[in-house]
Amino acid sequence: MDINEKLRILSGAAKYDVSCSSSGSSRSSKKGDLGSVASGGICHSFTPDGRCISLLKILLTNYCIYDCAYCINRKSNDIERAAFTADEVVNLTMNFYRRNYIEGLFLSSSVFNTPNATMETLTRVVEKLRTEHGFKGYIHLKAIPGADEALIKKAGTFADRMSVNLELPSSQSLKLLAPDKTKENIFQPMKLIKNGIQISKSENKVFKRAPLFVPGGQSTQLIVGATKESDLNILNLSEGLYQKYSLKRVYYSAYVPVNTGQNLPELKNPPTLREHRLYQGDWLLRVYGFKAEELLNDKNPNFDINFDPKTFWALNNIHLFPVEINRAPYETLIRIPGIGVRGAQKILSARKISSLDFQDLKKLGVVLKRAQYFITCKGKYFGSVPLDEEKVKTALTPRFDLNILDNQGEQLNFFDKIDKKLLLPDNYDLNNASSKILLLNDRPSSLTGEL
Numbered sequence: 001m002d003i004n005e006k007l008r009i010l011s012g013a014a015k016y017d018v019s020c021s022s023s024g025s026s027r028s029s030k031k032g033d034l035g036s037v038a039s040g041g042i043c044h045s046f047t048p049d050g051r052c053i054s055l056l057k058i059l060l061t062n063y064c065i066y067d068c069a070y071c072i073n074r075k076s077n078d079i080e081r082a083a084f085t086a087d088e089v090v091n092l093t094m095n096f097y098r099r100n101y102i103e104g105l106f107l108s109s110s111v112f113n114t115p116n117a118t119m120e121t122l123t124r125v126v127e128k129l130r131t132e133h134g135f136k137g138y139i140h141l142k143a144i145p146g147a148d149e150a151l152i153k154k155a156g157t158f159a160d161r162m163s164v165n166l167e168l169p170s171s172q173s174l175k176l177l178a179p180d181k182t183k184e185n186i187f188q189p190m191k192l193i194k195n196g197i198q199i200s201k202s203e204n205k206v207f208k209r210a211p212l213f214v215p216g217g218q219s220t221q222l223i224v225g226a227t228k229e230s231d232l233n234i235l236n237l238s239e240g241l242y243q244k245y246s247l248k249r250v251y252y253s254a255y256v257p258v259n260t261g262q263n264l265p266e267l268k269n270p271p272t273l274r275e276h277r278l279y280q281g282d283w284l285l286r287v288y289g290f291k292a293e294e295l296l297n298d299k300n301p302n303f304d305i306n307f308d309p310k311t312f313w314a315l316n317n318i319h320l321f322p323v324e325i326n327r328a329p330y331e332t333l334i335r336i337p338g339i340g341v342r343g344a345q346k347i348l349s350a351r352k353i354s355s356l357d358f359q360d361l362k363k364l365g366v367v368l369k370r371a372q373y374f375i376t377c378k379g380k381y382f383g384s385v386p387l388d389e390e391k392v393k394t395a396l397t398p399r400f401d402l403n404i405l406d407n408q409g410e411q412l413n414f415f416d417k418i419d420k421k422l423l424l425p426d427n428y429d430l431n432n433a434s435s436k437i438l439l440l441n442d443r444p445s446s447l448t449g450e451l
């Protein structure tokens with residue numbers, strides 16, 4: 001099979017992994033023009049310092065021995081299949097890198113033949129890139145559950161970041177939709193990578209030239225909406241993963257209904273707003289010091305799609321408000337809906353000089369649309385309705401039901417031209433799935449701004 005065909009098939013197959021978001025654009029150039037864009041394979045990812053980098057995002061193969069119910073690549077699907085050789089991936093990466101198309105490689109794979117055979121080829125790719133070609137660009141590599149420890153350890157010495165996808169949030173769900181996978185098989189490589197990172201960090205403190213092991217840390221992905229777990233179940237799991245395996249990130253992927261089956265939910269569109277709320281909740285865990293069980297509980301196991309998670313928490317804990325802006329410590333200020341880390345820092349610096357009133361907050365650039373209901377300035381409350389759970393809730397409820405966007409709403413397409421043949425069954429509406437990025441960029445103003 002021609003390498004371009006393989007690239008088309010295997011970059012298309014990689015788009016369901018959300019660790020990087022795909023650019024999806026396609027624009028050719030003619031003589032005299034500068035540059036061009038190809039939709040196949042190039043996507044963007046973000047470095048810890050906020051830089052956006054381009055990655056070649058592909059699967060090694062989409063041949064799979066497993067039959068996970070939710071997956072487009074499952075063995076029972078009749079789709080176009082392809083497999084790169086290790087040398088083909090190496091050559092593509094080097095050629096793209098030399099032409100300045102990419103700054104790194106995101107390499108994942110289905111499980112062909114055996115987990116060991118797959119992991120061995122993935123490892124060969126990264127080893128060749130680093131040792132034979134001196135490639136110093138970024139590499140994100142999947143670890144295949146069930147592969148030998150030695151292979152994963154070796155791969156970790158060449159990759160910047162590794163990820164093992166958990167996909168489903170509980171053992172029961174794995175049994176139901178991915179019976180070939182077990183929780184233990186997935187957690188074992190996670191533990192191995194975590195230990196390797198720890199050892200490498202301590203060795204590097206003593207010996208400057210000690211080899212690095214997965215210096216960019218590890219991540220995982222969870223599918224949201226394919227099974228019955230609540231947001232509380234999912235955030236509890238993420239919290240545990242951050243604590244136990246020191247993950248850098250948990251990515252949430254709204255379930256895209258590409259298959260049908262008796263154990264699969266009947267969804268018309270991917271639950272993208274729920275995914276978005278989970279990302280916001282995850283941010284509150286990692287940056288704002290919230291616990292999953294503070295945000296959600298048995299009475300409220302799911303976020304209300306109409307409110308961001310911090311507003312949802314504040315409405316459920318209205319007895320903790322109003323907070324006096326001139327006295328509250330930093331930890332309390334960042335819990336006020338609408339006031340983020342930067343807003344709280346500005347307030348702390350400004351109030352050293354004089355106590356602040358409502359106008360001062362506006363001048364500081366603090367967003368008061370939501371915060372007004374949860375604060376006092378010099379003892380005075382400025383909310384447009386009295387501080388009462390129902391009244392504030394009504395004042396903050398978006399003018400239309402956001403559920404509509406998730407369930408029935410017609411989403412605009414981000415791109416004019418999309419290759420609709422790409423690996424999808426005839427009855428699948430690609431426009432809705434691919435516009436996930438647009439939904440987050442084009443969302444109503446009640447969803448934007450600081451948490």
Ligand code: SF4
Pocket residue numbers: 064065066067068071072073074075109110111178
């Ligand atoms: S192992 Fe991965 S690629 Fe294979 S069917 Fe399951 S989810 Fe899909």
